Amino acid sequence: MGLGRLGFSSLPPQEARPLAPDAPLLEAFVAATRRGRTPFSVPGHKHRARALDADLGLAADPDIPLYGGLDAMKLTGGNLAKAEALAARLWQADWCRFGVGGATQANQALLLAAGGHGDQIVMARSVHRSVFSGLVLAGLRPVWLPARTDPVSLLPLGPTPGQLAAALDAAPGAVAVWITEPSYLGTVADVGALAEVAHARGVPLLVDQAWGAHLGFHSGYPPHALAAGADAMVISAHKMLPAYSQAALVLAREGYLSPGRLETAFDATSTTSPAGAILASTDGARALLAARGPRLLQRLADLVADARRTLAEACPGLAAPGPGDFPPGRFDPAKLVLGLAGTGADGTVVELAAQAAGMPLEMADRDTIVATVTVADTPATVGRLTDVLGRAIAAGSGPARPALAGVSWTLAPEQATDPRTAFFAPWTTVPADRAPGHVGAELIAAYPPGVPILGPGELITADLVAALHRQAAEGSRIAYSADPSLRTFRVLASPPG
């Protein structure tokens, strides 16, 4: 099905059917909620915290655990395993696990499965910070691929097959390739071609597809990474699907990866007390995609296309890139990303207007706004969004600024030592103006998008310090730095040997 318009009529009767009968964990959640429970097992709220404090009860009492909640304490019903098998089937995987620690834990697990201490892994540098913590945990040594941005839209692009081939040829011992697809700003690399390059050299292609849980269920959208040929992918169900915060999945194919190793790595990073709402909503979101995915995704693409058009008409100078600006299958039709440089408006001010209207945005810095629109949105919610954004951009408009690619998408660090060594090494603190030339012992990211601008073990340069100061001055949240003011930096106490 292409992206022809279907309109917004109500769901046909077969699609209005409840999902729970086709979703074992969701069904168990509903049953446990309806049944009423008097547990003598954790969690300690016992669904009666409201008797201790009404507000506390509001937060704690709806919680139902997996163990002794969605299943028996000894998991004799096998509900989680059944739900994971259904997800594996839907995403054409051989192995699937549901996580409750976000794509963060899922990324860490996949990296722990990919290789061990001292192994090289070829990576696009636009990784989320969770990937760095995975590198530290596993002791993997990153080999960074060159950064690439689209010359027109300035959006980040993944590596080309040629770049990947060159990097793998220069690092013949590398154990895997890691890419982030789709990018935070909606672009998608040629994952199939990258998989061929990786496989030709005998290594798996692993994909952080945190922002692409909805991909692969409508021909107007890019395929998901496994369908394109990757060996494993992490998806964040809570980002683009109607699932609870922290819901994530790791899905993998056998061949280049061992299910036994994946299993051990996943268990090593998982809580032993997963929250049922997270698991049940993951299962329900999977059932929703299976039953109604194409129709909902059509509606979503239409909604976002309308929003782009409306905003571009209302705001002269606004960049609202869409799938038509990229080769087929190389941009997520659901991504609403706005470039403000041509309008003169400041995205952080527009964000405040949206926030005041009760509409927190996914991301805003001076030049870029990202509004997450999902299958749970409607013409009314998106109409309100475009109204508020359109008015705020018009009110803040002024002389156009030159459009620049975001610093998070143009990083080309020199990795002086591996992230794990830097993480554990003795460190000292130096003033910002003396930091260039030192090796960073900390991770600093503008969040969102959460791509470390400085990673542990990377050489600090004057440009990098200036870029961080500029991001902070322009209203980005600078996260994880030891000194939030960025007046000092934490660096290795002695140069790596």
Ligand SMILES: Cc1ncc(COP(=O)(O)O)c(C=O)c1O
């Ligand atoms: C590309 C990418 N991967 C992983 C994550 C981590 O996701 P979570 O917040 O679910 O842990 C994020 C978060 O924004 C992300 O953007």
